[in-house]
Amino acid sequence: MMKMMIKMMVLVMMLMSFASQSFAVEPGSKISQLLDFSGLTMQIEGFPETIKMGISQGSQKFEQPSDSDSLLTMVDQSIDTKAMLNGVAQDLVKDLSAADIDQLLTWYQTDVARRITKAEEAASTAGAFQEMLEMAESLLANTKRVEVAKQFDRLLNTTEFAMNIHKNTQLAVISSVSKTMNRSEQLDLTMLKSQMDKHEDQMKASIQQMLIVSFVYTYRDISDEDLDAYFSFLGKPLTKQFNQIVMSGLDREMEKAVKTLFDNIAFKFSDQAK
Numbered sequence: 578m579m580k581m582m583i584k585m586m587v588l589v590m591m592l593m594s595f596a597s598q599s600f601a602v603e604p605g606s607k608i609s610q611l612l613d614f615s616g617l618t619m620q621i622e623g624f625p626e627t628i629k630m631g632i633s634q635g636s637q638k639f640e641q642p643s644d645s646d647s648l649l650t651m652v653d654q655s656i657d658t659k660a661m662l663n664g665v666a667q668d669l670v671k672d673l674s675a676a677d678i679d680q681l682l683t684w685y686q687t688d689v690a691r692r693i694t695k696a697e698e699a700a701s702t703a704g705a706f707q708e709m710l711e712m713a714e715s716l717l718a719n720t721k722r723v724e725v726a727k728q729f730d731r732l733l734n735t736t737e738f739a740m741n742i743h744k745n746t747q748l749a750v751i752s753s754v755s756k757t758m759n760r761s762e763q764l765d766l767t768m769l770k771s772q773m774d775k776h777e778d779q780m781k782a783s784i785q786q787m788l789i790v791s792f793v794y795t796y797r798d799i800s801d802e803d804l805d806a807y808f809s810f811l812g813k814p815l816t817k818q819f820n821q822i823v824m825s826g827l828d829r830e831m832e833k834a835v836k837t838l839f840d841n842i843a844f845k846f847s848d849q850a851k
Contacts, residue, residue, distance in 0.1 A: 622662075665826035668826040669822055693799065725792075732812060
C-alpha cells in the first residue's frame with residue numbers, strides 16, 4: 578500500500594497540470610533490504626519517469642517543443658531519488674529498532690508479501706498508469722473490491738495523506754510563480770489558500786476515487802486471501818509505525834523536490850518572457 582502513496586504523489590502532480598545528504602543507505606544493510614523488499618526503492622527510483630510521462634502527454638499545450646524538453650530536463654535536475662531514499666531511510670533508522678526492522682523483513686520475504694510487492698511494482702510503471710486510466714470505469718464497477726479499497730483507505734488514511742500532498746504542491750507552485758513577479762503583482766497566498774479550502778471537499782472526493790481506482794487496478798489479480806493477510810499485516814502497530822514514518826518522510830522530501838522543480842520552472846519561463 579505504501580507504493581500506492583508514491584503513485585498518489587504522481588497523480589497529484591498530474592492533477593496540477595528531496596533531502597538529507599549526510600546519511601547514505603549502505604548497500605546490503607538491513608535498512609537497504611527493507612527498502613528493496615518493500616518495493617520502496619524501485620517505486621521512488623521510477624518516480625521521475627512517471628512525472629515526465631505526464632509532461633510529455635501535455636506537451637501539445639506548449640508553444641515550443643523545446644519548452645517540453647526543458648521541463649523534462651528540469652525533472653531530472655530537481656528530483657534526486659537517491660537523496661529521497663536516504664531521507665526516508667534515515668528516519669527509519671532513527672525511529673525503528675533492529676528487532677523492528679527484522680520483523681518487517683520477515684513479512685516482506687513471505688510468499689504473500691512477494692506477490693503483493695510484485696503487483697505494486699507492475700502497477701507503478703508509466704504504461705500501467707495509462708492502462709489504469711483506460712480501465713477506470715470497469716474497475717469502479719467491481720463493487721466488492723471498491724469496498725475493500727475503502728477499508729484500506731480508512732486503515733491507512735491515504736486520502737488525507739494525498740490531500741496534504743496536494744495542498745503542499747499547490748502552495749509550492751504558487752509560491753514559485755510569485756517569486757518571479759514584481760512586488761505589486763505578488764500573489765496573496767492567504768487568499769489563495771482560502772480559495773483552495775472552498776474546493777477541498779470536491780478535490781478530496783476526486784483524490785479518493787483515484788485512490789480506489791488505483792487500488793482495484795493494482796490488486797486485481799491478488800486473491801482475497803492474500804489481501805486479507807495484507808490487511809492484517811497493515812493493521813499491526815509496528816506496520817502502522819513503519820508506514821507513518823515512510824509517509825512523513827515522503828511528504829517532507831516531496832515538498833523539497835516540488836519547491837526546487839517549480840522554482841526552476843518559474844525562473845526559466847520568467848527569463849524567457851524578458
